Amino acid sequence: MESMDAETNAEAARILREFSTIAVVGCSRDPAKAAHSVPAAMRAAGFRIIPVNPVADTLLGERVYRHLSDIDEPVEVVEVFRPGPEAPAVAEEAVRIGAKALWLQQGITSGRAREIAREAGLAYVEDRCMAVVRAVNGIRKDAA
Template sequence: MDDTAARILRDSKTIAVVGLSRHPAKAAHSVPAAMQAAGFRVLPVNPTADVLLGERVYRSLSDIPDEVDVVNVFRPSPEAAGVAREAVRIGAKALWLQQDIVSPEARAIAEEAGLAYVEDQCMAVVRAINGIRK
């Protein structure tokens, strides 16, 4: 398991989830729910919902008024670079692309701006394997 991934979770409290789904059976809902259950603050980013996981939903990362430690991406790989640019703009400390999401362009954007970067890994699995709770 990537040490960077575990370090990001140990150092983070607030996770903005781009693409958090309203459908509980989807990983884009169950993974953020598991992170929330482990004590992380989850801030949903979704263009169509108002409340998810008991939290106000934001239309974009730039609408979030609070500090964001890590941006977790549940969007297709071609959208990852745009999310990376927005993560840099809001001052996030890390960018995490979920399992099966890979973007060399997002990696370059994040790393050039000094963000820690993870791709193609499930945040909930990394958290569970490392026993990280808040």
């Protein structure tokens, strides 16, 4: 089990080192929720955050999109803050838009989303906090 964790942690760090643009499905308007604070922390570390939310217009100072397919720029990583049963549909949409990685936030898992992502060649992480992985590995996208 530990080697699986080490492998997952290595993959998670690799995703954050290689990619900068993150679409956040389920980005929240509530600053007390992880679905707001985690993307805010990633943005503060220099990542490009694209919020996806069905009702908000602006989050974290960025235009909000209703669906991944509405985003008009390339997305590298799709981060999911939605319940596990919704993850397969998000995975399918991530594949359709050409994302390179699918990341299910800590507490979220989905065997079917994992299958969809891996069959399409996407890097995949589940049940990990993106902000924690970034901080532990000292990964920043700011200009040096």
